[in-house]
Amino acid sequence: MSRYENLKKVNYTLILCVFLLLGIGLIFIYSATYQREHFMGVIYRQLLWVLIGIIAFSIMLKINLKFLDSIAYFIYAANLFLLLAVLFAGRVHLGAQRWLHFGGFALQPSEFAKVSIILVLARYLSDNIDFRDKISYILKPFILVTIPMVMIIKQPDLGTSMIFLPVLFAMLFVAGARIKLLMGIVALGASALPVFWMFLQNYQKMRLKVFINPNIDPLGAGYTAIQSKIAVGSGGYFGKGWLMGTQNQLSFLPERHTDFIFSVLGEEWGFIGCLGVLLLFLIILVMGLMIADNSGSLFGKLTAVGLTVMITSHVLINVGMTIGIMPITGLPLPFLSYGGSSLLTMMCSIGLLENISMRKSVFY
């Protein structure tokens, strides 16, 4: 197969949408940091991450899926090791221990866990497809997910850990696990929620309480939720204009170039801007599902489903939290939020999707 033919199979719609989102992200990181003294530094760093992201994307595009399949457990183990390292040697920032520092770079192993768990699940589920009627077909992946999830909750990073469950269910569902068993597990999980509550840190409990009623602490934990909703709501149909959002420019919005970038977008570009961005995400997600459906291998198909659902969960949780329909968790908006690890993860994910798309007709 020639190189040229491969490039023909690249899904350009997907790439176009991703780059449009990256561009919009940069525009609003600019706006969100505009009031800072050396705000261009943030832009340059994000541009650098975009470049690194493109390299990661290219590597993921080129990498042999079969090879990835074969080393899925190794990647998973390595990631577990990194998560363990974070718990013992990570740097505390904003009340959470999420970062590992290598030279000048700070990495968030929990970000990469999103991909490594998808890979290991895809590997397990495709390897054991013949036993899909058994309970162990559901339980073993569950254990695979739970180990890193608990480590991530302990960091503590509730948002990231919340991503894994929809991903796991979607992959089990598509792989063909018994739906009734799956439902049973969901019911069991729901009944275990009070236990789960006990494991939460105080600030996480507060966030959930505030999610239910932000006004219980309008200047503390509820402040962000209230200010974000005001920002988005005050944008109206067409927004206040780029760099003109008062909630953003007058610093009423916290974390506005990272987790709350969507609030800035909502305030300055209004409903029209939000609609555009959500439609771009929808195209990406539909493309992801098409790639899954057309995948030449079960491993590829499940990986594509996992990645698509992972991105969907991010969008739902992040956008939802800006308008108060989701609790506030430190989960970035893919491609738009400032942050290297998240961007790298997302670019790797898109690279993998394109890889699966290219190799759909390869016998495997």
Place this chain on the structure above:
Amino acid sequence: MRVNRSIWYADRKILVLLGVICAVILFLIFELFWVQAVKGSHYKGLSRNNRVRRIRLTAPRGVIFDRSGKILAENRPSFDISVAPEDIPDKENMALQLAPLLDMTSEEILARLKSKNRLPYVPVILKRDVSMETLIRIEESRSILWGVIVEVLPVRHYAFGKLASHILGYVGKISREQLEKYKDYGYHQQDMIGKMGVEVAYDEYLRGEAGGMQVQVDNRGYRDRILSRKDPVQGSDIILNLDLRLQQIVEDEFGYNNKGCVVALDPQTGEVLAMLSRPDFDPNVFVDLKRRNEVRELLTDTGHPLYNKSVFGEYAPGSPFKLIVAIDALESGKLDVSKKFKCTGKFKLGHASFRCWFKPGHGYVNIINGIKFSCNVFFYNTIKLLNIDEVAELARNFGFGSKTGIDLLGEKKGLVPDLKWKKEKLQEPWYGGDSMNFCIGQGALLVTPIQMAVMISAIANGGNIYQPALVQKIITREEKRSIFIEKKPVGFLDVSSDTLELIRKGMYKVVNDEDGTAKAARVNGIEVAGKTGTIQLRSGDLDLTHAWFVSFAPFEKPEIVLVVLVEGGKSGGRTAAPIASRIYERFFDINDEGGETDVQV
């Protein structure tokens, strides 16, 4: 394996997933539409409230001048030191740095900063009205004192302290009752409002119009920019009829330990040239926070220093009332100059005996000498000839028993008794003894010193009753327009000029004859006419007397009416008259620059 196909022919499970994902995105779009499009204006309002603060800009009050344009009450800047606790990284350290500068302890500062009642991001005022030295020291250490804010507010300042304090009054924060009453007139919580004197009577002119500013602030309350601004308009200036030089003379000569009051009127216009009430107070106490403890002293002082005796004090008129009895006697034709009564020092009425103040008796006295000696027996005889109700009516025509209309709030009316009054009030008939007390200005009779001054003015000017006026004109700042306070008589006495001349002659002799009761009021070069009075207070065991001296000068062409009342004064002639004499002497000496009043400019 499979070939590329459209999503519509996809794996059913993938289709289910597609449905879920589309539902998720549509749900988000719907929720955003709800928040942004449907509830957009609600959140726009919230966002505006977030960033826009309204700041009231206090209008400086109008300036109060004396009649020659000297400033009596003005505004000075007050520098208030506040801090924004949210901006201070190390509160303990900042408190330690600031404490010596503000003369506070660091614990006090920290307590203020950490107060539970304060609003977030609103600066906390640590000290109002700091001295210039403190201000300079704070400005010098600005680089290490983050978050320290200096705000400037206009604050009332009374240039001469206690001088004319009862006329000027003072200002204070608007009370809840005042706010309730005046809020439709644009008064606002925290506003300063006149509490006494001209400050309250003319508050609507003096207060000006507060301005406002809409500023855009960031999340920490820092001003980002001014959205709109309406400058405050300073209140109108007020020019008083008060003569600062005379006021200073009056303040000096009354004697700082004496209690009582002095009123000086221009008899030709009713203009109040000077007004004093002792004990007095320094109105700066009410605006100067460093002197806050003195306010309580003033309010609890049993001498009631805030009370303006000239208009709120009601006293028996005493002997000056004899002038009214004399006028009625002459006007009714019951008496003329030739008629004499013999004073033996005693007067018998039925079984009772009434004494003249001069025990040996004055011998035969006519009406002029009756005034000159203030002979009680002469007037006991006279009042027997007269109709009490007619004398009371004449007294009312002189303004007794009703407000003079002076431009101060809460003036007292006094009391003129008559037969009907006694019957209604005490269910008793008018006895002969009542007449005896009445004719010498004692008994139920009550007048205020300002009423007394109006009466003497009418005698001096030929019968015109003027409404006393503190304010000469109001100069509005916006239109540069002057509002003059009208000076026309509010009443005229139906008394012949011959009668008044006779009375004035008697008053002249009181001062200028060797045997007059007020020869101590004589002034070289100026002819003063007057009438003394010494009243006895019946209440209490103490043998308390008040001393009156009412007068005008110069005799031929009266320029000034002076009423002096010394509470606890032994005798009108010996206590009050000399004070008037010294005041006249210095007032008519054009080289006199006024007193040594404690000037704090």
